[in-house]
Amino acid sequence: MRPAMPSDSDTATLAETFRLLGDPTRLRILFFCLEAPRSVGDIAESLQLSQSLVSHHLRLLRGARLVRGNRLAKQIFYELSDRHVSGMLADMAHHVNEEN
Amino acid sequence: MRPAMPSDSDTATLAETFRLLGDPTRLRILFFCLEAPRSVGDIAESLQLSQSLVSHHLRLLRGARLVRGNRLAKQIFYELSDRHVSGMLADMAHHVNEEN
DNA sequence: AAAACATATGAATATGTATTTATATGTTTG
């Protein structure tokens, strides 16, 4: 039996994850951190975003445990913390542009 | 080489898809139509939503080609039209609840 | 301990969007 419909509660949980992935700025941050752990400053500079904006988005991603930060000296390096989401993002990026 | 970061344009496209998946009501509709093609009325009744609301959401999903409708007599049956998204949704539903 | 640095937080604002209510469109059956 392949398609078992998730409960409303599980669906809500998933929707919350997708909602967070659904903002272009956040998604850019995630893809950038998918390649390697990145400091907040690096993210801001590389993606041409204000430090504040990056920090705000990271907070949301942290709150959903999509991302985790490790301090190294002065900087905090963020990386993706959910394997399924990481894999799914890589897969989606790989298949984008395919006409169904 | 596994992780190739998508272009900003592709990232925006993906974000738009995720944004649409990021609403609980829409996601419930999608999971319901993932099991089998469903008429608008069936969706509304089964998920306890107004016909108007269902129609509005279906319009957005149609606009992004995530869903496609086929008319059969009086009713229009909607089904998912993107294989990758369908597979990804099934996979996500399967792995939800796992503590990474 | 003070200064410098990197990151986080708060308030304000502007824009987006989900839902409802009312009505329209279009297909089908009598």
Place this chain on the structure above:
DNA sequence: CAAACATATAAATACATATTCATATGTTTT
């Protein structure tokens, strides 16, 4: 062709949220 039916659209509203600007927190150097 008219009546009935299923779906779609429009306008209004209430709420969420992305971004900016200003400032705070906390860690690390000197």
